[in-house]
Amino acid sequence: MNIVFVNSTRKWGGVKTWTVDYATWLKDHGHTVRVYGRQPEFVDKLKRVGVDAFRMDFGFDYNPVTIARFLKDFFINRPDVVIGNITKEMNTAGVAARFLGIPNIQRIGLPADMNYSPRLKMLHKITRPWFLCPSQSVHNGLLKHLPYIEPERVKIIQNAKHPVEGVKPLGDGPLLLVSTSQVNADKGHEQVLEALTGIPQGKVEYHIVGTGKLEQQLREKYAALEQAGTVVWHGFSTDVADHLAKADVFLLPSMREGMPNALLEAMAAGLAPVSRRVGGVPDIWPESLSRFLLPVDAGVQEFREVLDELLVMSPDELIAMKEASLTACRDNFNLDKNIQAFVDWVQKDIL
Secondary structure (H helix, E strand, C coil), rough: CCEEEECCCCCCHHHHHHHHHHHHHHHHHHCCEEEEEHHHHHHHHHHHHCCEECCCCCCCCCCHHHHHHHHHHHHCCCCCCEEEHHHHHHHHHHHHHCCCCCCCEEECCCCCCCCCCCCHHHHHHHCCCCCECCCHHHHHHHHHHCCCCCHHHHEEECEECCCCCCCCCCCCCCEEEEEEECCCCCHHHHHHHHHHHHCCCCCCCEECCCCCHHHHHHHCCHHHHCCCCCHHHHHHHCCCHHHCCCCCCEEEECCCCCCHHHHHHHHHCCEEEEECCCCCHHHHHHHHHHHHHEECCCHHHHHHEEEHHHHHCCHHHHHHHHHHHHHHHHCEEEEHHHHCCCCCCHHHHHC
């Protein structure tokens, strides 16, 4: 197949990781892949793994210049399908694809990513997209928010990863914690930082990978934790795998998620997970680690209790947690199987 991915977002998020995974796999399995993106780091990442990727400035909604550029590129390269994520991609690349008779797929990360409006309904009427959801909860939320969508045009294919061969042994130093997400209010970093306050210096290191609206505010508020070496801020990174490979425990304190790629990445790297029970997280979670799946309304106290429990665990207990996480990813979220399911869906139902 000849497949185009379009991403107009400015920040790195789960959909970009998903796109890199899919584009790389499809290219490696003989498909023609082109990716258009706004963020330079995203485009550069794809180029480094051998995917044809191009910078695109999208401009305002229904930008005729952007639509014309996509029309030209699609006319020359004749993709079989165009895959976008948010409304901006549909009202530019999606419109161009529809004009040329090329099917659109809109990937939905969260059920509330799109709220009903007559304008959105009209856009979907124009572009006639199929919808790809990573979990049942996202599927249900999409149909609830946008009741005009035909259920038969919605497909669930869970996110997946390539797991490592085995878990990393524990080191002799502090317990290494990591979070890899944008530092925004809904990601819950502050409650973890507050829970770390009072833990003796040298017991843990919390590595925060990502940037966002609250980064500077939180760095100032919890400067003492940074000075003590308890918290390490890494900022934006396209090499999340390297940070995961050095850690033992993955924290996902988010207050809302779809099917979080970040969690699957951590499980595939053999990290012990701690998360809130939000969105599609329970669909991923190993049953044996249910103690570490916290309630949706978990606060500072719940995170502190979990951290205290982790700190008194024996090395064997922590390794068992890590192995359970890795095994769950290996058994249930196989990248080869899930992307092949995507290919089958497109070839049988869409083309």
